[in-house]
Amino acid sequence: MKELSGRVAVITGGSSGIGRGIALACARADMVVYVTGRSPAHLAETREEFTARGLQVSTLEVDVTDLDAMRRAAARVEQEQGRVDLLVNNAGIGLTGPVAEASAADWDWLVDVNIRGVGHGIQAFLPAIRRHGEGGHVVNTSSMAGLMPVVAGLYSMSKAAVIALSEALHIELLAEGIGVSAYCPGPTHSNIASAVARRPERYGGSGYTSPGPEATEFQRGQPYMSAEEAGERVLEGVRRGDMFILTHPEFKAGVVQRHRAIEEAFPDEPLDEERAAAIPFLLSSPVYEPSRRLPAPVHARLG
Known part of the structure; x- marks a missing residue:
């Protein structure tokens, strides 16, 4: 999806933080932008910020855990614009702590928002992308925590699920000209x-x-990436058709080390050729072949 002008973008959780940064990037690319969120105050702030910048945005108060509400939102966008081209499943919660200390309700909330919320976005909006037959793109916001599950157990679990889902959907939709990306940002200024x-x-x-206001204040003082820069990097990944959109090179060495630990855990023994011949469809996919890989992105840093 290289040409974005005039295309219709929907960003869930787009009323603050990274989601708003993605929405701003879409608006600057001359896309028609819809954002969803649970907080009326954040939605109002988003409208005010876009207006102040001379940009257009439509806002929808929607909870991604409510599939019926998501389907109503999709119907409204399609009725008003006739199509959907880009879906960014960005809504999520950053509930973190030791796995053993999580309550049953913590499990429910994380799964409902971070996993089912992505599923609801796909169920609600993918049919609209398919209907116009001109391709499109889906971005599912995961996290570097999905690739480096070292400090945030349940959160990392939910974000790893989003990566696996995105890879599977990327493979499934290739023939339809619909790209799918797993977006894995590192520390970014957000809410x-x-x-x-x-x-x-x-x-x-x-x-x-629950983290108090001091947690947000602390993060504001850290040298994290801005939400706007993170948003621009998402849009560049959409234009490139990237299966993985990664933002922070500081994580590369750790991810390589983790993947090597996985590789070295395989048994050092000859392959069972008969077994391998019975399950070729499980062993790999053409999307991972070197010939399909793009050069690493080179970003211009935002001021």
Whole structure:
């Protein structure tokens, strides 16, 4: 999807943080932009910021855990614009802590938002992308925590699931000209810590202490990537058709080390050729072949 002008983009969780950064990048690319969010205040802030920048945005108050609401949102966008071209499943929660301390409700909330929320986006909006028959793109926001699950157990679990889902969907939709990317940002200035405090009552008590305002203040002072730069890198990945959109080169050495640990865990013994011949469809995919790989992206840093 190299030409973006006039195309229709929907960004879930687009009313703050990385999602808003992605939405701004889409608007600057002259796309028609819709963002969804749970917080009316954040949606209002988003409209104000876009107006101040001379950009257009439409906002929808939608909870991604509600499939019916997501389908109504998709129907509205398609009715108003006649199509959807880009779906960014960005809504997520950054609930972190030791796995053994998580309550049952913590498991439910993380799975419902970070995994089922992505699934609901696909179920609601992919049919609209398919209907116009001109291709499109789906970006599913994961995290470097999905590739380096070293400090955030349940969160990493949910984000690793998003990576696997994205790879499978990438393979499934290739023939339709619909790209799919797993977006794995590193530390970025966002509201992901404070969002945990807005826990819906139906998810009950947490096994973790909710981060206070000081957590957000601390993060603001860190040399993280800006949400706008992270958003521009997403759009570049869409234009390139990347299966993985990675933003922070600081993580590369650790990811390589982890993958080598996985490779070296395989038994050092001859292949069972009969078994291999029975399961070729499980062993790899053409999408991983060297000939299909693009050169590493080179980004211009935002000021």
